[in-house]
Amino acid sequence: MKKVVSPMPGKVVKINVSQGDCVKNDxxxxxxxxxxMEIPVCSQNSGKVMEINVSEGDAVPQGTVLLAIE
Structure with missing residues (x-):
């Protein structure tokens, strides 16, 4: 399972995918x-979103696992 992590500390403004969605690389x-500033976080792999570990409005430190892709 591949993990998408927060590149910096901040607040989650928008989640553009749902659990079960298929995503493409980048x-x-x-x-x-x-x-x-709004910073887009992109998937590094193609696959299916298996879990989303944050909600909109959450404050996250750098390195937080935001979601997992299989």
Whole structure:
């Protein structure tokens, strides 16, 4: 299972996928706000979203596992 992690600390602004969705390599899956900027977080692999570990509005530190792709 591949993990998508937060590249920096911030707040989850938007989750663009749901559990069970199929995603492509380099697809924008989550948007994080950090230092008043919106940073897109992209999948590094293609596959199916197996779990989403955060909710919109959550504050996350750098390295937090946001979701898992199989």
């Amino acid at each position: 697809q924008e899956v989550i948007i994080i706000e950090s230092m008043k």
